[in-house]
Amino acid sequence: MKIRGKILFLAGAMTALGAGWAGFPRVIYRSRPQPVDFSHKVHAEKAGSQCEDCHAFRDDGSFAGIPALDKCAGCHAAAMGTTAAEKNFIEQYVTPQREPQWAANARQPENVYFSHAVHVKRGQVKCEQCHGPQGSSDRLPPYQVDRISGYSRDIWGAGGRPGMTMDDCVACHQKQGLEHSCLDCHK
């Protein structure tokens, strides 16, 4: 009877482990594709674009984030290549002047104040340090959103890239010997 009890306990534990590690992520995250099949790699290699060409700072120093359609339409008013992705982009968005509804993986809670200008211009932090090798990727990964919190799965970091949670910010600031008081980010 003792062995039977242990087996049952172990079976319960294994079931929970399997459900927690394999099943839970499939249940908690909802996946959806980005509106446009965008290749950072093509833009970097063929067009020679740098990150800041599209993800620019405004005149007042604030960060514009994901570029608006006007920026894309500056080059893609007419097709520059022969790919189906570009053709689709022009037909679906550029011609009807419809903004693509990009899903931002780095979206932070409303109570967080993050300054790209301070990190990039003053702190000389490279884009890849937080965003990973997005700039050389051939296609955008699907956007996986947490069904409960509403934030991207990407926030937690993956593949050696640090996450974008409060703990990650604090850890980096501690490592660099920088200030990390509450009011730095929570104004």
Add this chain to the structure above:
Amino acid sequence: MTTTRRDLLRFAGGAAFGAFLTPAPWRLITDTALWSENWPGIPRPARGEIRTKFTHCSLCPAGCAVRARCVGQQPVALAGVFGGLCPFGVTAHHLPYHPARLRQGPVKEAAAAVAAAIAKCGPRERVAVLDLRPGRTASWTYRRAMAGVRNGTYIAPAQPPVSVNLANARTVLSLGAPLLDGWCSPANAFAARDRFRLIQAEPVESRTASLADTWLPIRTGSEQALALSLAGALDTRDAAERTGLAERQIVDLARELKENGPALVIDCRMSQNVVALNVDLGSWGRTIVPRPEAPVPAAWKTAAPPAELAAVPDGSIRVLLIDESAPGEYLPWNEIQKKLVSGNPLVVAFACSREGYGQHAQFVLPAAAFPEVTDDLPAAVDAVAPGFRLATPLIPAPDGLVNPVDFVAGVAGLAAPDALRQRADAIHASGKGKLVTYADGKSAAVKEVKADEFWKALNAGACWTGDAAQPGRAPGRDFSPAAEAAVPALTAVAAELAIADSPLMSKVYQESNLRLGPDRVAMHPRSARECGVEDGAKATLETSAGQRRVEVMIDSGICPGVVLVAARPGFEPGQAKVVRI
């Protein structure tokens, strides 16, 4: 082999154990916390392009220039332009959302009641406007309106007859004036602070007293006696008895004012004795000058003259309209009440909350709060040159608010839709002074600017500064004797000026003891012993205004015989009694 209940429990126990070794429970805790941040009703900061707007803060008469950081049309941060802003000003963009904010009121009913009450006015009864902040263009409209009403009276608190020039002072004696706490423009006071020695004489170690070079703890109500003594109009021994200071201290103080000049003596209202003392010290034209005022259209000069409340006959006001929307000096309600007719007077208050005179009025009509208001700021007490500045709205006012000026003008049948523009045109027509634009920090002579451009610039947060007036002949050395009132055993004194009710500052006392809350009083240890109370004791505070249950704090920074209470609009210092519960 049958499955027993014990088997199920073993399996469940294993599952529970295993679950804790997976990310699921921990992620669910985090996700639930994040989810709760997005519940409906939780305010969200605006996102978008950042713009800068300029205006002037109208929370107090200092009228500091404000640089507003806006996301879209929403101000998200306020800062000073030339120097800092006080804590009230920094948080002013929260004010319209204060839970105590008035948004609706019985406007039509009030208008009908006012019209009916005016119709019923007897030959000796008055219709009066009480303006807490005189000198504005709105004040001129009230005066013009009251000139057109039978027995119309414009009442305003006494204003300092002179301006002070802190930049020229080397020694400043403040008789209870909160010099570093909102009495004048904070930026001006702190810019000049390093160049003068500050002596603060008052019964409480206020914030100004704690930042002064010397604090002279004097008895409540003995400020005038000290001023007279310093001018040689009162015997030093007599003054020492009244103030509680040593004779030697008064003699040394008088010597310091004479030897370390230019000296400046101030009190809250720059009273007659204080002005005369300054003249006596040779400060006329150096640290005090006549109070300037920006030009007004010639047609306005026929307006009703300002009257002090004391000059109004008792029991004569049938209709009293109180403009409390621009906070200023609150007159004690007991004094106002004496002036109302005995039978059914009508009091209408225009206010942002019910905290002030609204408690006593039949109608409280909601008025715009900064930064929703369009108003001008009269010259501050530390302005040596006339000025004209507008508080322009950073956010639109909600529907349902009343403009007190329109209401009063309507009562009097006066058409004054664009009085601010008329005033600006009169200033422009004078051709004097310069226009300073904060966006580029440049100034231009008014003569070089067209009238429309002048008006447009003022609305974009620019400021007109006139030419400083010549001091002219000094007023006579005319002292009025200080009343020798019996000093009560315990006097209630308010903690600070009630210029505004900032959500941030009103929250401080709820979370700390940095500011007195309405249910706390502070006393000197000796006074507390005499009343039989100790630190943290529950007691009843009795004053002429009524009684309240309070908690006692012991503070040696308060003179014996004084009980410090939180400021309330219209609070009058007076005899108090603290009884242990």
